Amino acid sequence: MTVERNIDGLRGNAQRKRQEAFEKVEQGIQKLIKEQKVINFNTVAKASGLSKAWLYKEPEIKARIEHLRENNSKTKEIPPKQRSSDASKDAIIKTLKERIKRVEAENRGLRDQHEAIYGRILQASEIEHRLERLEAENTKLKKELEECLSRSTKPLELEKSTFTTIPTKGSKGEISSTIRDELAALGIKLTSPLASKIRDSTEEIVLTAIEALKEQLQHGPVRRPGGWLSSAIDDAWQPNQPLGEETHVADTFSQWYGLAREFGIVIGSRKDDDGSIWVQENTGHWFPFEQFSSKWTFEYLRSKKIK
Numbered sequence: 001m002t003v004e005r006n007i008d009g010l011r012g013n014a015q016r017k018r019q020e021a022f023e024k025v026e027q028g029i030q031k032l033i034k035e036q037k038v039i040n041f042n043t044v045a046k047a048s049g050l051s052k053a054w055l056y057k058e059p060e061i062k063a064r065i066e067h068l069r070e071n072n073s074k075t076k077e078i079p080p081k082q083r084s085s086d087a088s089k090d091a092i093i094k095t096l097k098e099r100i101k102r103v104e105a106e107n108r109g110l111r112d113q114h115e116a117i118y119g120r121i122l123q124a125s126e127i128e129h130r131l132e133r134l135e136a137e138n139t140k141l142k143k144e145l146e147e148c149l150s151r152s153t154k155p156l157e158l159e160k161s162t163f164t165t166i167p168t169k170g171s172k173g174e175i176s177s178t179i180r181d182e183l184a185a186l187g188i189k190l191t192s193p194l195a196s197k198i199r200d201s202t203e204e205i206v207l208t209a210i211e212a213l214k215e216q217l218q219h220g221p222v223r224r225p226g227g228w229l230s231s232a233i234d235d236a237w238q239p240n241q242p243l244g245e246e247t248h249v250a251d252t253f254s255q256w257y258g259l260a261r262e263f264g265i266v267i268g269s270r271k272d273d274d275g276s277i278w279v280q281e282n283t284g285h286w287f288p289f290e291q292f293s294s295k296w297t298f299e300y301l302r303s304k305k306i307k
Contacts, residue, residue: 024048024049025044025061027048028044028049029064029068031047032047041055174199175195175199186214188226193258194226194229206233208238208239209229209232209233212239214239216228222251227258230254230258231251231253234268234270253289259301263301265281265282267284
């Protein structure tokens with residue numbers, strides 16, 4: 001009875017150890033699968049801690065390891081042609097990516113050049129339109145200037161009704177009877193330019209200029225006394241002012257000034273302390289007489305007057 005009990009105990013113990021070994025094998029196999037390692041008798045024996053001989057001895061274990069080894073070998077092994085094909089595809093993909101980068105960079109450069117060229121074209125077009133407008137405006141101004149010079153208009157006379165006459169000695173406006181008598185005594189005709197000049201000045205300045213003319217007549221004859229008097233009024237000459245070569249200059253200026261004022265080129269004149277004569281352009285700006293008369297010469301104005 002005692003012997004039978006020992007045999008049953010040994011048999012149960014061996015069965016338990018065998019089952020534990022099966023569990024160790026399964027745990028080892030699962031570990032290898034999880035870690036994606038090669039499965040064969042060596043790796044399973046090492047992972048489970050069992051001997052290869054035991055693994056070969058157990059038919060179920062042997063069959064399972066062989067099955068897993070075969071499947072694992074098929075999964076891992078890549079045919080040489082496939083490996084070559086994959087490498088070729090990778091190289092092609094890399095080449096295409098690099099080519100795409102180069103094309104994109106080239107496109108960006110061409111786009112920048114296109115924008116720059118288009119901007120220059122717009123700028124050139126704008127400048128061209130502006131030049132056309134300026135040329136048209138220049139042509140128009142030239143035409144207006146030619147028409148202005150070609151017209152032989154009479155000097156504009158302000159209507160007497162537009163002035164408020166204050167009959168005082170130093171006021172501007174009407175020509176007093178005193179001035180008319182002085183002019184008649186000197187034999188000076190009251191022309192429209194001279195009358196306008198007298199109206200634009202005070203009676204005191206006009207009478208002083210007449211006295212200066214009388215003094216000059218005492219030294220000798222004066223050519224065109226009306227023009228001389230006009231210059232004397234403009235420059236406020238005094239009777240005791242020494243006259244020498246200025247007589248010729250004043251006479252020349254008076255002739256030129258009469259025509260320039262008639263055409264509306266100048267609107268006034270003055271004489272500085274140093275004796276220089278200035279004329280006021282119709283724009284309101286002042287210029288030296290010599291400089292201005294070189295632009296609008298007496299011969300040119302006279303030719304326009306004749307026409």
